[in-house]
Amino acid sequence: MDLQLSPDDLAFRDEVRAFLRENLTPEVVYRSHTEVHPPNEEDRRWWNSVLNRKGWAAPSLPVEYGGTGWSPIRRGIFERECRLAGAPELRWQGLRLIGPVICEFGSEDQKKRYIPPILEGTEQWAQGFSEPGAGSDLASLKSTAILDGDKYIVNGQKIWTTEAGYSELGFFLVRTDTTSKHGGISMIIIDMSSPGITVRPIEMINGDPSTFEVFLDNVEVPRENLIGEPGTAWQQTKFLLANERTSSADIDKAYGDLRRIRAIARREHKNGRPLIEDPGFRQRLTQLELEVEALEWSVLRVLCNAPSHHPSAASASVLKIKGSDLQHKLTKLATDALGPRALRLYTREQAFNAQISALWPGYVPGVTHDMLYMRACSIYGGSREIQKNIIAKIAFAM
Numbered sequence: 001m002d003l004q005l006s007p008d009d010l011a012f013r014d015e016v017r018a019f020l021r022e023n024l025t026p027e028v029v030y031r032s033h034t035e036v037h038p039p040n041e042e043d044r045r046w047w048n049s050v051l052n053r054k055g056w057a058a059p060s061l062p063v064e065y066g067g068t069g070w071s072p073i074r075r076g077i078f079e080r081e082c083r084l085a086g087a088p089e090l091r092w093q094g095l096r097l098i099g100p101v102i103c104e105f106g107s108e109d110q111k112k113r114y115i116p117p118i119l120e121g122t123e124q125w126a127q128g129f130s131e132p133g134a135g136s137d138l139a140s141l142k143s144t145a146i147l148d149g150d151k152y153i154v155n156g157q158k159i160w161t162t163e164a165g166y167s168e169l170g171f172f173l174v175r176t177d178t179t180s181k182h183g184g185i186s187m188i189i190i191d192m193s194s195p196g197i198t199v200r201p202i203e204m205i206n207g208d209p210s211t212f213e214v215f216l217d218n219v220e221v222p223r224e225n226l227i228g229e230p231g232t233a234w235q236q237t238k239f240l241l242a243n244e245r246t247s248s249a250d251i252d253k254a255y256g257d258l259r260r261i262r263a264i265a266r267r268e269h270k271n272g273r274p275l276i277e278d279p280g281f282r283q284r285l286t287q288l289e290l291e292v293e294a295l296e297w298s299v300l301r302v303l304c305n306a307p308s309h310h311p312s313a314a315s316a317s318v319l320k321i322k323g324s325d326l327q328h329k330l331t332k333l334a335t336d337a338l339g340p341r342a343l344r345l346y347t348r349e350q351a352f353n354a355q356i357s358a359l360w361p362g363y364v365p366g367v368t369h370d371m372l373y374m375r376a377c378s379i380y381g382g383s384r385e386i387q388k389n390i391i392a393k394i395a396f397a398m
């Protein structure tokens with residue numbers, strides 16, 4: 001494998017850098033670099049539309065539906081450059097999760113109706129899969145959709161629905177048949193402003209709500225909002241989760257974290273010397289740099305070898321385990337580098353509006369907030385233990 005970028009890829013990287021320099025503002029860059037959860041919603045929607053005008057909003061979608069047609073290498077370059085430059089992280093649910101599902105499994109009408117606002121960022125989505133009692137064992141979900149003429153009547157409860165409080169639409173797993181476990185599940189699109197939906201925030205360990213409970217009480221949903229045939233959602237879900245888990249390797253965030261750690265360690269001191277010169281610290285940082293780079297090439301290898309760049313379940317699970325392990329270590333190293341300053345927890349709004357001073361430099365807000373939030377990355381998208389079970393099951397079957 002040639003680990004050097006080709007001249008064409010280097011030229012592409014320069015084009016991306018120039019575009020980012022021209023389009024990002026210092027305020028947006030500052031807010032993005034805090035890495036707080038959830039990021040600033042207006043910034044994300046604005047950036048979605050800026051990228052769409054350039055044709056760069058949706059690298060995960062097929063070209064015929066507005067995708068970029070980039071190779072996995074170009075996509076990696078693009079995502080890393082965006083992160084390092086401080087571009088807002090676009091919301092995943094539409095662009096990376098339901099968008100590809102609609103393109104693969106949806107009707108022509110659904111593609112026409114839902115893909116353009118995903119590209120423009122004017123309609124944002126929530127992922128309504130998990131329920132109390134149905135997280136790891138997702139197929140035990142109990143929410144129902146009963147057909148009544150030309151509409152479904154949906155009842156049930158979802159939990160941990162990220163960003164549901166400010167999403168226009170949701171894609172929900174519901175039971176359309178109670179006699180079959182996996183074969184009774186369907187995926188349905190629901191307008192989040194429908195009568196009968198109640199959304200309640202869940203405060204996370206970092207003091208901010210980024211996930212929500214969603215209650216569905218006799219919600220009427222047009223029959224044409226079901227994706228594919230009734231009872232076929234398990235296949236759609238496996239397709240979606242493999243994409244989600246590969247993205248959860250979070251390579252671009254890892255590079256952003258390394259940038260942040262280096263910036264902190266150049267300014268902070270230990271025993272009268274810059275922390276970056278401390279041998280113990282350098283050893284930890286270098287080890288993580290090597291692991292991030294190794295993971296990046298593993299992601300690229302998996303994506304380059306996968307049909308249509310859609311990874312297998314087992315590869316996606318391996319990448320997710322390693323990526324979440326690295327996120328834990330990187331965000332821990334960032335807080336360690338801050339020393340006692342890490343004890344001050346800025347909430348999201350405090351981080352965005354922080355007074356910068358010599359005592360509280362601009363690199364402090366968000367570090368502890370991010371470290372606390374990222375504890376969850378070994379849970380969301382399917383917990384670490386479940387990923388190990390998937391790998392074991394596939395290895396055992398071989």
Ligand SMILES: Cc1cc2nc3c(=O)[nH]c(=O)nc-3n(C[C@H](O)[C@H](O)[C@H](O)COP(=O)(O)OP(=O)(O)OC[C@H]3O[C@@H](n4cnc5c(N)ncnc54)[C@H](O)[C@@H]3O)c2cc1C
Pocket residue numbers: 126127128129130131133134135136137159160161162163211376379380381382383384385386389
């Ligand atoms: C920050 C955050 C954001 C999220 N966002 C979303 C979202 O947008 N949409 C959505 O639908 N869901 C979301 N989730 C939910 C997430 O997918 C679930 O939390 C996850 O799948 C685990 O399910 P659970 O919480 O029900 O835990 P449980 O399934 O109850 O698991 C509890 C513990 O038991 C372990 N365990 C369970 N079964 C087994 C087994 N068979 N073998 C070994 N160990 C096992 C698990 O690994 C875990 O450690 C989010 C979660 C978090 C924390």
